[in-house]
Amino acid sequence: MIEILKNKMTPESILTSGFGVEREGLRVTKQGKLAMTPHPPIFGDKLKNPYITTDFSESQIELVTPVFFSVDETYDFLEALTDIVIGEIGTNNELFWPYSMPCHIPDDKQIPIATYQGEEGKEPRQYRERLMAKYGGKRQLISGIHYNFSFSDDFLITIWQELGSRESFKAFKDRIYLKVLRNYLRYRWLLIYLMGCTPGLHNSYIEECLQCMGDCGNETFLSPGGTSARNGNCSGYKNEIDLYPDYRSIESYIKSINAFVERGDISEAKELYAQIRLKPRDYRNTLDSLAKDGVQYLEIRTIDLNVFDKCGIAKIDLEFLNVFMLFLLLEGEEFFDTWQQEALVNEVTVAERGLEPDLELLDHRHWTLKTAWAEDILEKVAEINKYLNLEQDQCIKEMQSRVRQPETTYAYRLKLLMQESGCLDANLKIAKDYKRQSDADHYRLKGFENWEMSTQVLIKEALTRGIKVIPMDAADNIVRLEKNGRREYVKQATKTSVDNYITPLLMENKVVTKKILQENGLPVPNGEEFFSFVEAKKKLIKYVGRNVVIKPKSTNFGLGISIFDQGGTLDELLKGARIAFEQDNTILIEDYLPGLEYRFLTMGDEVVAVLHRRPANVVGDGLSSIRQLIDKKNQHPYRGDGQTSPLKKIVLDDQSLMYLNKQGLTSQSIPKSNEMIFLRGNSNISTGGDSIDFTQKMHPYFSEIALKAVRAFGAKFCGIDIILEDYCNPDSSFGIIELNFNPMIVMHAYPFEGQERRLGYNILKTIGLVE
Template identity: 30%
Template structure:
């Protein structure tokens, strides 16, 4: 107990003293995984989203992100991460059983693209909600370019065990409702993750290099990189260029001051950005020659345009704005968004990573979490950028509490803080999977050559492979893994039924639409 008292906050100490540590187990975990469909010639697929997979608009588990070729696979939330990964594996299997002469790109950074025009924007049918989703993506093209939007990653969704909330609420006896307490506690988790989230990039970043073709539409960005080989640019110590400033960085978002100190502040600041005109986007125009080029000319078209490493989430009802869902019903879970695809794993993520992330998020909940200042946000962003670009650089120091600290020392301290949580999550499991995951990450902290980013560069060098060739070879290996298996009849029938139901649901939505699109958008944005 003494060791635990020294390492964790009052929250956990009280839970332990009351013998309630089992309440920390069983939080729901879900995964969203993006992958670019690639044709056999190595270029981005130009084919529509396969109809056999169902409707990208209405399917609960198989959809698309920015591009028609950027497939997104979603698992339901499970209390056991093994179930989440098993569902993701089955979904991959079903997709491959219905892909003709195409495969899913194993890497986060896109290869096989030939400028913006080679990337087809996702289509969602003729309904108003489908048109809105397409128009939003059209606006992203005009604002940031299509190439950046074809980057793929994994989102890890986590909800705190429901039975834990009344216990924490009783311990702290706040002068607010339980629902308000839950939301504010999630925001405390988010603030702590923003301080520590650079660790995800160091440990799991798998995008240290980029195909030169990525820069065809924005050649000026190439100047900041070194040449690895004739087809590849990189930073020698990079971990996750996906999470660096080559993608989502823009002048308007850099100046946004989104408030993470409370639910009310978050909703207000995000809503303000959606309602505030931005001169550069006004030059683009919203409707030109009768065609929508973007949803609006404001700083953000909708909430999703604001890029952040972690988001508070509430399940929105049909047509409901995400900020309004949060305002009405509070935070239900968090979405961690900074995970690269693991190119060495067929489904892009393994059990050790998932267990480590769960333990880290739970630690962020239980640790004290001071409110954030604007300077804190700048420091957090600078630390993330430094790790994304130079995370494996010997002696790299980060800014912590207005002083510098070696990355390795800070990382080891975070892992030490997680040890008691991993002990609790392991419970009576003799295999100690959470502790094993923690030990594995400590080894990577001690030796940067064990990181995925270092292994990728080493493999490329040894095999004399450009990044594009390396990525395609890994993709082919994963394709072979799934082609050699076949989904069993029961699961195939279930996925086929889901696909048919989603197609029918899309038709039903399209048939009942009555409002003109202009009126639909007015009603949508007028929600309050």
């Protein structure tokens, strides 16, 4: 088989498998006690959110990634979901417990079993009640990583065709997955050693399990050589008796599971707590679907949460698992009656004593040193990697290092921390560190960093609320959103089906915009159009010394705008005209309106946010030049390229230098301490301006003016720029200078000053995907 892979497939296609991760975890208080609050309602119906749901308890969150075909995509999506959960539960002063074994937990009667809505929620609830009665609630709170794996169809079809097998493709695929499953059971002990990360328990856990470990103080019990209490006999989550399904064929497997159910060992197929599961197409009818449709993928359930990674599993471990699954496919098999029992002995032995230096395991009914056997397996994996040019050397060397240096394993490292601080404090510190990391970078959505920020805001909200997100085109920022069978396509966050095609065409033409506003009794600045620089040169003389604005007719983002709020010479006005003509073949000159500029953001029939956009500026410290102050201000974490960051970095261009010159300044001037120096007249965020939230401060009269303007165009999403002298006084003079279709929303979502606005929700509400 390996020759087929070598000769018929590329390394990339060999490694292209289907990957998915389910990560469980408890919500805890800042004191490390189990959170008794309900599952956060923002995550919606537990049975319908495809990404964030519950497991056994209301307090036990489960994150589910879609299937991806690269490790990077899978990990990034898992990190995005992890950050979302950390952020949302953080608003309730809760933390995401990073450890597989439970935190400080109450008696079973106080553990809140997950509740569900409607008729379809009765069965999941009843199933959990049966588990509580049979196994107890404390074991049910054990959390972990479920790794879902499938070979690509191209991979399997290539092998099937090259082998010339006469069996159907379904039968061939079932046989492949059964072989991988059997070998996984044989070698799962190695993953427990390499990725085990539960060396101890908090003393609120089951008393009889605590007795299997040593009391090290700080309410903590530790196993001296243990790697994974979660997979051990005493503390772990297992069936009441050891069950050994028949994995020779799908038919024999189904027959053995039915026998377990008939005997009363388990209530149904999903109660078999195997280390690896055959997964069907229809999870509601597991056995029937396996018989009809065959195996769709494998679910590995061995892996502990890795407390040293925010996501609960390190990317390098996912990379190794990919190669390891290939090894399991290619490795031969030796059958004997008790091979499953032997595999279970090795599992428990490594879970409970895996760090002991001279530990021996059963290898085909013979005792062998764990270290030597692990080295031999990893050497085989390395040979496969080299022969097939897979270039996975780094992850393999990392695993070899963990075998040769047990002190580098997760279990050993965590044991030291728990010896020092105790189970509770050690894991609380880690949880708090991850919260700080997530909070510091909360405006970026992992895996979508290359999407413009407004689209990231929408995607994040959709994921949070369980609306399915299908990226269509990252370069064009187009996504498809799905909920309850309904589809909505969205471009750049606010280009949606609810607006008419004519709306943006009208708004991008500033002359037409002014006419429509005037027809609706709304004030706009006076001005005229110039269609060529020659025309401007002839007519600009009459504007010398007047307070005016020169701007392109049809561009956005503040490009090409020059403001002369103190009047300008003819040369200065001509220079402003040249700059505007660089952006458009028609330009406008308008009266400058006194006051400050405010952006009103409307969605649907309401103003959802208002902010003042302060023009690009620096504040002096009495020591630094303007150029140096700009460099310092550009270090703010919100400032970047303006597309993948909430704010744009300030650039010293011709317009800003001209504006400084009007003030008698240069880039080398040193402002006084606390003196604010403006670098431009226009206040656009895209030219380095500051966003300052005014949503609660703005007088409602002006919000009604903004809505009146929007209704004149029939727009559902709009940004209205209004110049106001006094935002508190409805009698203040004002003028509308611009309407913007597809307005930038990130500056409202993450303002430079003031309250952040949750605008992804308003978008979803406007297009009818949430109430």
